[in-house]
Amino acid sequence: xxxxxxxxxxxxxxxxxxxxxxxxxxxxxxxxxxxxxxxxxxxxxxxxxxxxxxxxxxxxxxxxxxxxxxxxxxxxxxxxxxxxxxxxxxxxxxxxxxxxxxxxxxxxxxxxxxxxxxxxxxxxxxxxxxxxxxxxxxxxxxxxxxxxxxxxxxxxxxxxxxxxxxxxxxxxxxxxxxxxxxxxxxxxxxxxxxxxxxxxxxxxxxxxxxxxxxxxxxxxxxxxxxxxxxxxxxxxxxxxxxxxxxxxxxxxxxxxxxxxxxxxxxxx
Amino acid sequence: xxxxxxxxxxxxxxxxxxxxxxxxxxxxxxxxxxxxxxxxxxxxxxxxxxxxxxxxxxxxxxxxxxxxxxxxxxxxxxxxxxxxxxxxxxxxxxxxxxxxxxxxxxxxxxxxxxxxxxxxxxxxxxxxxxxxxxxxxxxxxxxxxxxxxxxxxxxxxxxxxxxxxxxxxxxxxxxxxxxxxxxxxxxxxxxxxxxxxxxxxxxxxxxxxxxxxxxxxxxxx
Numbered sequence: 001x002x003x004x005x006x007x008x009x010x011x012x013x014x015x016x017x018x019x020x021x022x023x024x025x026x027x028x029x030x031x032x033x034x035x036x037x038x039x040x041x042x043x044x045x046x047x048x049x050x051x052x053x054x055x056x057x058x059x060x061x062x063x064x065x066x067x068x069x070x071x072x073x074x075x076x077x078x079x080x081x082x083x084x085x086x087x088x089x090x091x092x093x094x095x096x097x098x099x100x101x102x103x104x105x106x107x108x109x110x111x112x113x114x115x116x117x118x119x120x121x122x123x124x125x126x127x128x129x130x131x132x133x134x135x136x137x138x139x140x141x142x143x144x145x146x147x148x149x150x151x152x153x154x155x156x157x158x159x160x161x162x163x164x165x166x167x168x169x170x171x172x173x174x175x176x177x178x179x180x181x182x183x184x185x186x187x188x189x190x191x192x193x194x195x196x197x198x199x200x201x202x203x204x205x206x207x208x209x210x211x212x213x214x215x216x217x218x219x220x221x222x223x224x225x226x227x228x229x230x231x232x233x234x235x236x237x238x239x240x241x242x243x244x245x246x247x248x249x250x251x252x253x254x255x256x257x258x259x260x261x262x263x264x265x266x267x268x
Numbered sequence: 269x270x271x272x273x274x275x276x277x278x279x280x281x282x283x284x285x286x287x288x289x290x291x292x293x294x295x296x297x298x299x300x301x302x303x304x305x306x307x308x309x310x311x312x313x314x315x316x317x318x319x320x321x322x323x324x325x326x327x328x329x330x331x332x333x334x335x336x337x338x339x340x341x342x343x344x345x346x347x348x349x350x351x352x353x354x355x356x357x358x359x360x361x362x363x364x365x366x367x368x369x370x371x372x373x374x375x376x377x378x379x380x381x382x383x384x385x386x387x388x389x390x391x392x393x394x395x396x397x398x399x400x401x402x403x404x405x406x407x408x409x410x411x412x413x414x415x416x417x418x419x420x421x422x423x424x425x426x427x428x429x430x431x432x433x434x435x436x437x438x439x440x441x442x443x444x445x446x447x448x449x450x451x452x453x454x455x456x457x458x459x460x461x462x463x464x465x466x467x468x469x470x471x472x473x474x475x476x477x478x479x480x481x482x483x484x485x486x487x488x489x
Contacts, residue, residue, distance in 0.1 A: 060391055089400050097397030107392035111410050121396035124406055173396055
């Protein structure tokens with residue numbers, strides 16, 4: 001496939017992406033363009049492929065076929081002459097410095113204190129000056145409301161605090177795209193809000209975000225576009241008002257009914 | 269009938285015991301000096317090497333782990349010189365045999381320790397753009413070490429105990445010394461009681477040092 005000029009303006013272009021684990025096809029041909037500054041929520045039942053799709057964007061999963069472009073650069077492949085070869089360790093590393101990722105299970109480095117968790121990327125990957133990196137890490141901690149925990153170790157933090165540190169760790173790399181993989185799913189209900197607030201602020205600042213989430217209200221509030229996936233396919237996509245209020249597909253309606261019923265139950 | 273214990277003759281030549289204990293420690297230290305770097309290389313080759321190298325390492329590790337140490341020691345002392353024309357002293361033969369086998373165990377220990385680090389840690393490190401070498405050095409090894417170090421001690425204890433087998437090739441370590449003393453004094457019960465105590469003191473001291481070391485490094489998790 002050629003690389004049309006529009007790709008440079010697109011943050012992410014996914015075209016005819018297939019992904020299989022063994023004989024199981026998890027993504028069955030996904031096409032998706034994400035513009036600069038856009039916030040896209042991926043919703044759908046578990047097993048629908050939304051997390052796998054997210055992980056293909058920064059190549060934590062290899063692609064079975066199809067293509068992913070990030071800022072016009074093909075992900076997971078490099079061109080040598082007129083042939084595409086698999087990306088090398090260093091190519092992937094360089095690409096990932098520009099894409100932040102937040103995991104469901106936080107994945108903070110347990111042997112490092114909070115400040116070091118945040119600084120380690122800028123210092124060891126971007127070769128930033130240590131003092132500068134520390135000052136910026138402190139500023140990020142301030143921003144997520146955890147400056148007083150700089151010297152604490154991850155195990156001493158609540159889940160919500162750990163996830164806020166994880167967001168700060170990703171932001172320290174100054175990424176131009178943030179991927180959130182069910183960032184609040186592992187949290188106790190009373191801790192979800194503090195993490196969503198940080199994500200909300202980030203959205204307000206104009207960060208391009210792809211968000212896999214079960215928090216429908218949040219998806220409605222921050223996204224420009226909601227994408228409903230099921231069985232490895234995009235079933236429905238559109239502005240949140242449309243997808244949530246008047247979904248065109250029966251499968252979307254059934255899913256939303258089930259999820260919203262559960263959420264209503266939780267409130268009462 | 270009660271046995272009349274008499275340790276006088278057995279401990280008379282205490283300098284000899286000290287030398288023998290020194291030789292035991294020396295052969296263990298030499299074997300470990302061979303085993304640790306070799307084990308690391310084997311583990312790295314098995315985890316990150318190309319397929320043929322991985323198979324070779326798997327074969328080596330399986331062979332070494334299923335070999336009787338006593339046979340290895342005898343083989344390196346008697347068979348190796350005949351096959352390769354290189355004579356090994358008893359010390360060298362024991363060092364090589366114990367070292368090569370311990371390297372196989374240590375390689376597996378390292379591999380298990382590294383694999384036990386949660387996949388999320390690898391992914392988080394990759395996600396912030398770390399290359400494999402940086403990730404291993406800063407994120408994976410430090411966490412694997414916490415699992416490896418406590419088990420490494422039991423491996424060291426095995427090496428110390430295994431070194432007693434070097435007695436069969438007349439290397440002058442503790443067990444060989446015991447057999448000499450026993451023959452000279454006709455006091456086998458006292459002799460082997462003494463040598464058992466010396467092994468206990470050595471291994472127990474090593475164990476205390478190891479836990480002190482663990483605490484110092486903050487491996488309390």
